Amino acid sequence: MLHRREFLAGSAHALGAACSAPLLSGIPQQSPAPKVATFRLRYAPHFGMFGAHATSPEDQVRFLADEGFSALEDNGMRGRSRDEQERIAAAMEKSRVAMGVFVANDIDWSNPTLTTGSKDSVDRFVANCHDSVETAKRVHAKWMTVVPGVVDQRLDPGIQTAHVVDALRRGAEIFEPHGLVMVLEPLNWRDHPGQFLRYAAQAFEICRAVNSPSCKILFDAYHQQVSEGNLIPNIERCWSEIAYFQIGDNPGRCEPGTGEVNWRNLFKFIHGRGFQGILGMEHGNSQPGKSGERAVIDAYREADRF
Numbered sequence: 001m002l003h004r005r006e007f008l009a010g011s012a013h014a015l016g017a018a019c020s021a022p023l024l025s026g027i028p029q030q031s032p033a034p035k036v037a038t039f040r041l042r043y044a045p046h047f048g049m050f051g052a053h054a055t056s057p058e059d060q061v062r063f064l065a066d067e068g069f070s071a072l073e074d075n076g077m078r079g080r081s082r083d084e085q086e087r088i089a090a091a092m093e094k095s096r097v098a099m100g101v102f103v104a105n106d107i108d109w110s111n112p113t114l115t116t117g118s119k120d121s122v123d124r125f126v127a128n129c130h131d132s133v134e135t136a137k138r139v140h141a142k143w144m145t146v147v148p149g150v151v152d153q154r155l156d157p158g159i160q161t162a163h164v165v166d167a168l169r170r171g172a173e174i175f176e177p178h179g180l181v182m183v184l185e186p187l188n189w190r191d192h193p194g195q196f197l198r199y200a201a202q203a204f205e206i207c208r209a210v211n212s213p214s215c216k217i218l219f220d221a222y223h224q225q226v227s228e229g230n231l232i233p234n235i236e237r238c239w240s241e242i243a244y245f246q247i248g249d250n251p252g253r254c255e256p257g258t259g260e261v262n263w264r265n266l267f268k269f270i271h272g273r274g275f276q277g278i279l280g281m282e283h284g285n286s287q288p289g290k291s292g293e294r295a296v297i298d299a300y301r302e303a304d305r306f
Contacts (some may be wrong), residue, residue, distance in 0.1 A: 030172040037068055039304045040271055041083055043247070044071035044280045045296075047252055052290045057084070058091040065095035073280040075145070077102035078128075078135045088140045100278040101218065101244060104132040104144035104171075104182055107230075108139065112152035115196050117163035121149075125167055129174040136180050143244050143278070145218055146182040150194040160196060165209045172212035183218035183244045188226035200234045207241040216265055217241045222248030222283065232269050239273060248283035255299040258286045268306035 030067040045064050046056055054063040061072060061103055077085065077099075092099060113121040132144050145173070148164045158205075171182055184203045187195045197203060203217045219242050228234065233243065249259030256263035267294060281300075285292045 006108055017251075029275065037301075038070065039068055039300065040306070041267055041275070041304060042071045042098070042278045042280050042305075043069055043300055044098075045069055046073050046075075046281060049281065049285065049296065050293045052288075052293055055283045056090050060089040061088065061095050061097055065097050068300045070096065071098045071100050071278045072113055073100035073102075073278075073282065075101070075103045075282075077139060078104070078132055078139070081286075082138065082279065085135065085138045098278065099139045099141040101143045101145045102132075102141060102181060104128055104146050107147050108149055109192070111150065111178070113149040114167045115149060115152040115155065115160040115162050117159075117166065122167050122170060126170050126174065129171045132194075133174060133178055135178065135229055136178070142179070143181050143183050143218075144175075145185050148187055148196050149188065151196045161206065161209075164196065168206065168215050169212070172210055173216040175214035176212060181214050181243055182218055183216050185218040185220055185246075186223060186227065187220075187302045188223040191223075200224055200228070200238050204238045204241050216243035218244045218246060220246040220248070220282065221261065221266065222253055225250045231261070231266060235269070240277050244277055244280070245270065245275075246280040246282045253283050253288065253294045255281075255283060255287035257305040263303040264306050267303055271306070 014198070045060075047060055050063050050067075054060040064072065064131070074080075074088075077088075080088070080269055087252045089099075091097075105125055114125060136144065146168070148167075152160055168182070168184075175182060184197060184206060186199055186203050189195065189198060197206075200217065200219060207215050207217060217238060219235060219238070224231060224234065247256065247263075249256055249261050249263070251260070252258055267279075281296075285296050287295050
């Protein structure tokens, strides 16, 4: 997740240019008979991924639902107007589409924030968490992405870890009463140089230290393939703290089948562990236009055939 320009634009096309949790409250658990076959796992497209087939956010929700997808991601949902959030939520509810992650905190890509332990950084983070609760209520979301920010080169890594844990405990206190979950996303250093949180084991350690059902891991298979590979064993070791997945093949960060990851085996493993949550399709399209969008859908049908 989270190319810098994707966070700002909230669009899967921004990525393409560079190229277990319960069901959500407020979303009916029984869906009407779909027009096409559904998937075995709950893959979540982003706005813009099918923009050649449908223009408005509401039309895109209807299109992805008609294609058998049951969830949606939008990194920039917190930055949308309340009216737009409510219109999108109504479209999702009508199409029986669940809301995946949106980004909960303002991310400074250049300057250390939560790693410093500074009061100003923590206060901003806490304010972001309160705002995210209101957004989550409007769009029936359960999970929100949190990125702790860049390394503070002046501080020992252990001190930085303690500062991040302290800040996340403050966030967990806000989210717990609402049944919401912030998911920590390790980011690879090739695309995001200087980020503090890089590895699955590091996120696991932090979640155990925070010790809250409202602080879990977002395992982005693209970032982790770049950073460390060994995807299935790392998922297995961190399973108790993983609440959410994201997808993107490497190299290229496009749909499954365009890179080196064996997605069918990976999805089979995740499904076999009984995962009931959402897997966000946070990647670009390898080909343009309607044919490229159809290729993305076909790629997921193929990878889901395990």
